Amino acid sequence: MDFKTISFVILAIILAPLAGGLLAGIDRRLTAWFQGRFGPPILQPFYDVIKLLGKEPQVVNYWQIFCVHMYLVASILCVALFAMQADLLMIFFVMTIGAVFMVVGALAVPSPYSQLGAQRELIQMLTYEPLLIIVFVGIYFVTGSFKIDAILDYERPIFLMLPLLYLVLTFALTIKLRKSPFDISASHHAHQELVRGVLTEYSGPYLAILEIAHWYDIVLILAICSLFWSTSWIGLVILLAVTYMAEIIIDNVTPRMTWKWMLTYVWAVGISLSFFNMALLYAKSF
Amino acid sequence: MGFFQDLLHTSRVKSPWLIHFDCGSCNGCDIEVLACLTPVYDVERFGILNIGNPKHADILVVSGTVNPRNAKALKNIYDQMPDPKAVIAIGACGTSGGVFREAYNVLGGIDKVIPVDVYVPGCPSKPEAIIDGVVLALEKLKKRRPEKDTEPLVADLKKAREFYENREDRQVTR
Ligand code: SF4
Numbered sequence A: 001m002d003f004k005t006i007s008f009v010i011l012a013i014i015l016a017p018l019a020g021g022l023l024a025g026i027d028r029r030l031t032a033w034f035q036g037r038f039g040p041p042i043l044q045p046f047y048d049v050i051k052l053l054g055k056e057p058q059v060v061n062y063w064q065i066f067c068v069h070m071y072l073v074a075s076i077l078c079v080a081l082f083a084m085q086a087d088l089l090m091i092f093f094v095m096t097i098g099a100v101f102m103v104v105g106a107l108a109v110p111s112p113y114s115q116l117g118a119q120r121e122l123i124q125m126l127t128y129e130p131l132l133i134i135v136f137v138g139i140y141f142v143t144g145s146f147k148i149d150a151i152l153d154y155e156r157p158i159f160l161m162l163p164l165l166y167l168v169l170t171f172a173l174t175i176k177l178r179k180s181p182f183d184i185s186a187s188h189h190a191h192q193e194l195v196r197g198v199l200t201e202y203s204g205p206y207l208a209i210l211e212i213a214h215w216y217d218i219v220l221i222l223a224i225c226s227l228f229w230s231t232s233w234i235g236l237v238i239l240l241a242v243t244y245m246a247e248i249i250i251d252n253v254t255p256r257m258t259w260k261w262m263l264t265y266v267w268a269v270g271i272s273l274s275f276f277n278m279a280l281l282y283a284k285s286f
Numbered sequence B: 001m002g003f004f005q006d007l008l009h010t011s012r013v014k015s016p017w018l019i020h021f022d023c024g025s026c027n028g029c030d031i032e033v034l035a036c037l038t039p040v041y042d043v044e045r046f047g048i049l050n051i052g053n054p055k056h057a058d059i060l061v062v063s064g065t066v067n068p069r070n071a072k073a074l075k076n077i078y079d080q081m082p083d084p085k086a087v088i089a090i091g092a093c094g095t096s097g098g099v100f101r102e103a104y105n106v107l108g109g110i111d112k113v114i115p116v117d118v119y120v121p122g123c124p125s126k127p128e129a130i131i132d133g134v135v136l137a138l139e140k141l142k143k144r145r146p147e148k149d150t151e152p153l154v155a156d157l158k159k160a161r162e163f164y165e166n167r168e169d170r171q172v173t174r
Helices: A003-034 A044-053 A062-083 A088-107 A112-143 A148-153 A163-176 A204-229 A233-253 A259-285 B002-014 B028-035 B068-080 B091-096 B127-142 B153-165
Strands: B017-022 B059-063 B086-090 B118-120
Touching: A003 A044, A003 A062, A003 A204, A003 A233, A044 A204, A044 B002, A062 A088, A062 A204, A088 A112, A088 A204, A112 A148, A112 A163, A112 A259, A148 A204, A163 A204, A163 A233, A163 A259, A204 A233, B002 B127, B017 B028, B017 B068, B028 B059, B028 B086, B028 B091, B028 B127, B059 B068, B059 B091, B059 B127, B086 B091, B086 B127, B091 B118, B118 B127
Parallel strands: B017 B059, B059 B086, B086 B118
Antiparallel strands: none
16 A cells, blocks of 8 residues: 555545535535425534534443444445445445444344334345445446446446446435435434434434444445546536435435335336346447 | 533534423424424524434423323433433423313423423413523533433443333333
8 A cells, every 4th residue: 555545545534524414414404495494504414413422321232332333433444445446345345244233233222113223224225235236246347347446447437338227326325325215214314203213222422423424324325426427527526416416306205115115116126227237238349 | 622612512502402292281382392393483494303212302392281190201201311401391281280280180390200491381382482492491401511420331231221121110001
């Protein structure tokens, strides 16, 4: 590792939560605007997290503390791996470990809300993980590598070759952002569903840590999205802005769905879209 | 140190999360509390969220009178909230028992069971008065420190385990 990579990694670890929090603030403001309200200040997510950090630590058992920290470490590691331009599959596995630890922490508590939320979270993971793998395999077919530096070296935007797979990736983005219609385990913006689903039994500073880890996750998924137009900055910014705007609009116009609907719909649509995209790729190469 | 303390105090004032508990109210006050969330009053612009979980909440908003049955539930919810926390009693019923104060099963206002920081009068209280009450409660909450915990965490967890094992004795309804 040379000096440039190390500085990249440090910069990413510091800037990612700031960007994630700011994004969450803008998101809340826009959502309020869509609903005809004024909305909280842009810095609201930071106020929330600082307030939570200053509250009394209250846990039900040790597992919660351990799991929360493992989730945070895994999320930071993912962002660091991305900044190091490591392997996409490696990042995927580390991300999964973090998500699993959050579920384990919720399952370690006898509260029925937290248990039910954890099981729903597992189903959500079951929904988006195969699709994420398919997206990575699609990227591999185009660029010939899972390494991010090789993907960045590819001379055309891969969005042009994989438009349908990008749509599939946005399903995973919606689930990771905890947005409607896929917010069945715990919803964004502190809406009430199953009390708070997986987050019910985490409180005070531990909830703050989960929130920070969530910001890292959002930044990571958006970074993966940005790989699809890595050739020019303007294209990248436009692609991300349009994607996020679409997410907010979908969040506001769709109701929450059941897990059965989510699983069948996302798998059916996602897998057929990826199939078409792959067929298109092969048709082009002949 | 001063900088971080100030930051914490501003954050506390800017992000109060409420939990609303209906302690046997006639629903008049409940509807007024919910009215605060509509676009007309839009309390989210002050960072106020109505959150359904005592473990995440900072301010307990209670409407209605206390009777021997729901006193247990009220106390339980209050105990689940991590410090620092504040309590607001809403309506004539919440503050003193209101029109029901002489009923055979009514203990009186919320302060018969838990310490109350702010009393919001009215039957029902206006949404503006409720928002005012939250602002008053925030003034009190701002400088409050979590109580010094002398017990080690292990003892706490042991107590929690016992508490869970005796859960059947505490059930409000059987
Ligand atoms: S104060 Fe009036 S409106 Fe409120 S709960 Fe009591 S009787 Fe109902």
